[in-house]
Amino acid sequence: MHAAHRGGPTETFQGRSRREFLRAGGLGLLGLELPTLLAAQSLSRSPQLPASTFGRAKACIILFMWGGPAQQDTWDLKPDAPEQFRGEFRPIATNVPGISISEHFPNLARQAHRLAIIRSVHHGDVNHTTATHELLTGKSIPTPGGGPIGDDWPHYGAVLARRDRGKERTSLPPFVQMRPTVPDGAPRFVESSHGQGAGWLGPTLNPFTIDDDPNRPDYHVGAIRLPDDVGSGRFGDRQRLLQTVEVQARHLERSAQIQALEAHYKRAYNLLTARRALEAFDLEREDPRIRARYGLHPHGQAVLQARRLVEAGVSLTTVFWQNDGLTNVSVYWDTHNRNFIDLKTRLMPASDQTFSALLDDLDARGLLDETLVIWTGEFGRTPRVGQGVVGGAGAGRDGRDHWPHCFTTVLAGAGIRGGIVHGASDRWAAHPARDPVTPSDIAATVYHLLGVDPALELADSLGRPLRLCSGTPIHGVLGRA
Template sequence: MSRHTAEFCDGISRRSVVKAGLTGLMGLSLPEILRLKAHAAEGGRSKQDTAIIFLELAGGPAQHETYDPKPHAPSEYRGPLSPISTAVPGVQFSEFMKEQARVLDKMAIIRSIHHDSGSHGTSSHLTQTGYYLRDRQNRENEMPSIGCITSKVRGSNADGIPAYVSLPRDMRYGRAAWLGKGYNPFITARDADAKNFTVPNLTLLRGLTAERLQDRKALLKGFDATREIIDNNGIGDAIDQYTKEAFEMVSGDSARNAFDLSQEDPKTRDRYGRTAFGQNILLARRLVEHGVTVASVRVTGPSWDDHRDLVKRMRDKGIPYDRAFAALVEDLHERGLDKQVMVVAMGEFGRTPKFNRTAGRDHWGRVMSVALAGGGIKTGQVIGASDDQGGTPADAPYRPENVLAMLYRHLGIDPATTFPDHSGRPRYILERRELITELI
């Protein structure tokens, strides 16, 4: 199976991931999505304006070639890349992470995240929802992702703005499950470095101006009396407050301005890198600045599923990722957003401590590294450690659920909150809710 057909070794194609994301978005009209989102306010909406950016390193990055090099290990464990110094004395990163090494004083790295799965699907579901995927063949969420939970509980931080946006498509298990499709992410469906980048769902049809749209809105309003006669049970969904909100999102300026990267200084765009990684991550920063509560970026292409030719594949993606992440960290500080916005970069697992016969590393859930920034956490530190070969936690073992608990804490959401699933069973947002105390 070619690289263009399948992105991961389990055979999940990019096309199927995109299709799953579009199904979640296009399966409902915009008014229906807004209608379902309305329940978020009924339970008392948080007044916080905090936000998160979730960088999904899809495929599972190698800890050795990113944040946890092992320069003193035998060569088959160490790998061919060199360690480099960071802004924190005594801490080293791998050589392709030089920009993040420079800003480590504004970041925190956890080198001891672990879990028990080596499956892309099971592990992705865990890192994005806090629960293992029970059926490894299931392509849909069995539990809601953090973005969908946040969309329901918090909503967006500004009117006319989606609460949860995924760039360029949703995370592998970034959807709402039984919470309802109305809480699925708003997706851009294309990379932000595309020429003349626009978001289709926010663009008026050719020939349909805002004035003409308002005329149609007025025409629909004229049918209100008829609707009220026909729909005396209040079930009608054609013309109601959510349809009006849909008109405002499409015809208003708030969402369109938030997604308009052309308003960014060209120097800022250069700073992030004129790559898909760079422009998607820049757009994520722009979105949270304009009121989006959760922005996820699928940082892949090639994926981090590096079973072979790891060094070449790391050079292709590691360098632009490193540049964009470091730019984001500095940009948040310069804009005074470093307390408001928390950033996490996390894949579904790490890679085997020993190189394989095809110059790559295989799936390894027993230890992985996770990078965080912003959110008022204690930075300039490395938390935990892996053993001498980078195979298991040696100090301060934590799990992906602990990372999610920190994100929920930042968002002001109690992970002990429960929601009924399809069977009516109350389900906790997280069953394991311990915080990473070193970050507080």
């Protein structure tokens, strides 16, 4: 059961007149669904926000550091705190005076002029697989502790896919997620994370998921590869058979899952018959020097794949950090043990290299001004090394436990004011000390930049109107140009 919308019907379009609301309803009667209204700038701009930033982003790439990066060891160091809080790492100056980040982010230190570093993000969910829901949807999970994935709030990408349904710019799916599977990299906790799909918007809007490792020499996206034993003639026969099945299905009561399956079949067929779309998945077409710049590892090549998808017209791609299987005590960014060893050897260097390369590459291709990039995890880590928390998994002497009460999210690209730090944590990096930001505020900012009114309501499967987002766009990170 979804939580009821706070407020009455008059909040459907905040600040709009009754006449505007009735006009919007009339458009619906004329056949224009809410997805069309999502793009209506006349109903979406807030007079308090820079007009030039609404809809500035044509695409979005989310770099999701699954596991929870330690804020005080990455973006928000506390060099004056006692050793058990500040840890082993030291801050380094960036190319923006007054902004320092970790010594293990040297490349990103040279990119600070492009970054909006938000050091005061907070929520209350200490569990990995449900806290992801906060950052990917801007909402707390509807059912405490989990519940069916279909009850989730929709991911940003699903909302964009619904808005743009029927007017796609490419044969590629509008919403893609990458979760590279690495040999011996189990367990695959990311697969059970909430918030990564369409939720109650329905399975037809779920992302096209790529679990293949793009760093492998034999990389191909298995879901869209034409089997070797299926020639063009047989493939055409299968397409005609699919069309026959579709005709029959229209005369039957179809469930959402059947409709979703049909939609995915159509998507796969369109991909297999669109050469230019298929080329977006061919990393061999990239200059080897560019591939090396991103990093010859799963994360680097996955992010390069995301850039190729943006260039080909995909609206949103989420790249989840992979479990590389290099240790058995600390997986993903979940550094309950070996916090400092793993951060400085296998986590931060790869992230530093890849995030930096992405920004440079997007800029060189003229895509940075229209592509929003988000770097985040689902939460941060405990202020004190070795500190355990209620609901967490504990921490070893050299580890940090889960900590959702204060962490850092970084934005860059379209409509973002670079070279700034927004908000601040207290002296322990434990709680926001200034300008606290919720995941819902981040969601409102993301929707604003992507041209979606965060105050809009969408109907769930039962027809109930649910407000897309209850947060407020973060004025301080929005550009003025």
